[in-house]
Amino acid sequence: MAELTYREAIARGIAQEMRRDERVVLLGEDIGAAGGVFKGTVGLLDEFGPRRVRDTPISEQAILGAAMGAAMTGLRPIAEIMFSDFFAVCWDILANEIAKSRYMTNGQMSFPLVIRSGNGGGLRFGAQHSQSVENWVMAIPGVKVVVPSTPRDVVGLMAAAVRDPDPVVVLEEKALYPIKQDVPDGEIVDELGKASVLRVGGDATVLTLGNMTARAVAAAEQLASRGIQCTVVDLRSLVPLDTQTILREMGRTGRLFTVEENPRLCGWGAEITSIVAEEAFWDLDAPIVRITTPHIPLPAADALEDLALPSVERIATTIEKAMNS
């Protein structure tokens, strides 16, 4: 057992896979000698050398294109897009090329690659370095999406992503980089598409993801002292989506809340709400409530950003109000 920060867990998860598999290579901006702008790749250049850990120019299309070309010819690249907002400048490679080429070629090619990216707000970086884009990525047929919420999950989901034969986007929550957790020693490998039930309560089911997870749990603890017992489910993976766990846990309470950092329209909770409405409507005792960032670009000032992202207080208040209405 060792205490690791979320950022240290990234390097540990990658190193675990690079030691195991010579085909795993790393590329991105400032990931080598600098150890990553968020220090997520510290030590990897020293251990694995410049042949396997490669700094790139500021060329996001080249980074993802190179990862794709390498993956289709036998390597298992891990590419970093520094901020997930930058997906917008290489969206073609992700959405048109990586995602579609297996299908278009009738399965002639596979793309066993991982794209890591710093995602989400809370760092006062302003609208172009803060957005939660998990809903962008999950909208693409052909790309898997995971969002770890703890250092342990970073290791396990990174390993699962690297070993997966399909393209996986791992969204690293920037606000979580400094958080610490005791992480077991030895190899950790999770399964993609498995949600975690973090807390069990009989009154309401709260679905959450990434940076919102700790807030949802804190809100649930506040609510418990006010007599409302919540189940909290960390989805961990949007594609594949653990619909079975979602429907089971919703069915146990009859009440469903989502806590989403993505802007409201077409956020991941909208898809889940749709699934529940179609498949489990009669298990619901009341309308589903989505707690999201408003449909706005994120402001920079701390006072405003704190108003935009779902806070522990907003989550607790919204759930309490809905439960008491």
Next chain:
Amino acid sequence: MQLAHVEATHRASDTGTALAVRLDIYRSMMELRAFEKRAYDLFLQNLVKGTSHLSIGQEAIAAAFGVAMRADDYTFATYRGHAHTLARGVPMAPVLAELLGRENGLMAGKGGSMHLTSVEHGVMGSYAIIGAHLPIAAGAAWSAQYRGSGQVAVCFFGDGTTNIGAFHEALNFAAIWKLPAVFVCENNLYMEYTPIKDVTAVPHPAADRASAYGLERIIVDGNDPDAMFDAATTALDLARSGGGPSLIEALTYRHGGHSRADPGKYRPQEEVDSWLARDPVPMYRQRLIEAGASPQTLDDIDEQVRVAVDAATEEAKAGAPPGADLLMKDVWADGSASWRN
């Protein structure tokens, strides 16, 4: 651009290439020409669905590279990729069937004309978003470099591609990593319907950018198969020996419009005529006869190609439409399209 202004740095009216190799190039050019003409005929019969982009007039480039490349080298093509796919030895019938949207197509009808792919022949895809495949080709070249396989990634694209960002990202990337890649710009003077010279800051859209990436300025007469073969061999050897990428600008001309929807009427007739007079197929035939090939040998090739295209057409047309089972297949490596449990 008139031919008088073509200042190709490679010319090969006399070449050291063996006649047998030149006959291989000739055969490939004949196959590409015959295939594209047949594809056009099938459009007119409304058998080819969607769009299609023909390489008639530009065959020398794909054919010369196809003969010069090693069997395990990688080809990356564009939506105008029938020629580059066939030139790697992919049989005509599945390519034609793909155009017809049949289950015996190269990708069982799931890709179509613009996405021809045959991994077993090294054809690593045809890409229909301008510029996207240059960085992908760089990635395949990186993989070859990493694995020490000696393979080279050859990436074909049009003149219009030189004005999109991915072109510049990929060339810089390939240059700094000294990747075994050959980037081949087929400059047919028009980006879709617009003269490339009207929308580009330099006269040679690819070659005049080469120096920005520390690369040699290479302009080749793309209608001269021998010159193309020499340029291809030089660039492939350089890449294979660790010398890094090349950027080749091959000057050529498409005889038809941009796509099936385009009659190409925006081009001055005298320009079209001057390029038709330099049609690479009859030019090469005449040159090979002068070089000692017997007309009978060339006639035999022509006849074999004609028979092959007819047979491929019948085989393609005999294919059934793709079955509904293919619709939800192969999004993921496990063969499924499932995104939930």
